[in-house]
Amino acid sequence: MSKIRVGIVFGGKSAEHEVSLQSAKNIVDAIDREKYEVILLGVDKAGKWHVSDSSTYLENEDDPKTIRLNKTNQQVAVIPGQTRDQLLNVASESLLEQVDVIFPIVHGTLGEDGSLQGLLRTLNMPFVGTDLLGSAISMDKDIAKRLLREAKINVAKGLTFKKHQQKDISFDQVKAELGLPLFIKPANQGSSVGVSKVENEESFHAGLSEAFLFDHKVLVEEAVVGREIECAVLGNEHPIASLPGEILPQTDFYSYESKYIDETGAKLAAPAEMPEEQTSRVQAAAINVYQTLECEGMARVDFFMKEDGSLVVNEVNTIPGFTKISMYPRLWGISGISYPDLIDRLINLAFERYERNNQLQSNVSHQ
Incomplete structure (x- = not known):
């Protein structure tokens, strides 16, 4: 063969x-x-x-x-x-x-x-992975969060600004609405690229300038206090969710350096320590987010879990990291799917969607 x-x-x-x-x-x-x-x-x-x-x-x-x-x-x-x-x-x-x-x-x-x-x-x-629509939606954190809010899924409170508005953005107004600290991030970036934690007006304007280097649209969000929980999702029409993991940053927040450069920048608890009922809620919520944003193939859904156990969606990554310290393959490893088997399943899902799409008609018959 x-x-x-x-x-x-x-x-x-x-x-x-x-x-x-x-x-x-x-x-x-x-x-x-x-x-x-x-x-x-x-x-x-x-x-x-x-x-x-x-x-x-x-x-x-x-x-x-x-x-x-x-x-x-x-x-x-x-x-x-x-x-x-x-x-x-x-x-x-x-x-x-x-x-x-x-x-x-x-x-x-x-x-x-x-x-x-x-x-x-x-x-x-x-x-392999999510199709065009789900990829575009999930990448744009502003659009993704609008859709999640419409679906009654909790997201962090935030404001969106365009590049041409930068000179008119008021720190005092943003502070009054979102409080301090807060986070500034490009709308269309991943891996914490261009993300800043803001404690005062000086760092606020510096954070805006940094974020606008990477995108024409930025999000300013409230700081959500809670555990950083991640869940891997796999599948097309009938997705499954992995056991959740937890990020334990050893720095101020889970930065690009912590994710990919400094292996001591964060500890990864896989699986996350939580009762079975919470595990099931995280898994169900991850699948709900995945389907709401039209994801297929694979994605990693990131949450904050607040002290009362409620979940707030942080973001969705449709091409999650596959580095040696990345959570997506690691979460499937602890959930019973080895790295080679994960790759095999992803490829099979790609063929499955391809065949499904090819069954659609592209010609209109006239009777």
């Missing part, structure tokens, strides 16, 4: 580029080579796609601070409308061998926001 050819798309024109490199490495190391043949498609910071060799695709691969994509002269172009052979090696002007399914592991901008998913839909290629 021939192997399934999996195209792993990683890197990207994103502030989370280096995180994606780490995630790709862990997937490449864990995937079942008896069943799958891996095609590495590295996207550099300029947005160019490269066919990468599995033995040389990364530089400084064991150092999260200096890890880099090893660019090649084998750049890739895409050919929409083909039933097969959608990828072209520009240098040799030859088609790549058929890729059966894409595993996108590009975190953040142009990878997690629906852009890449839209391209893959145009190419009519099966791909």
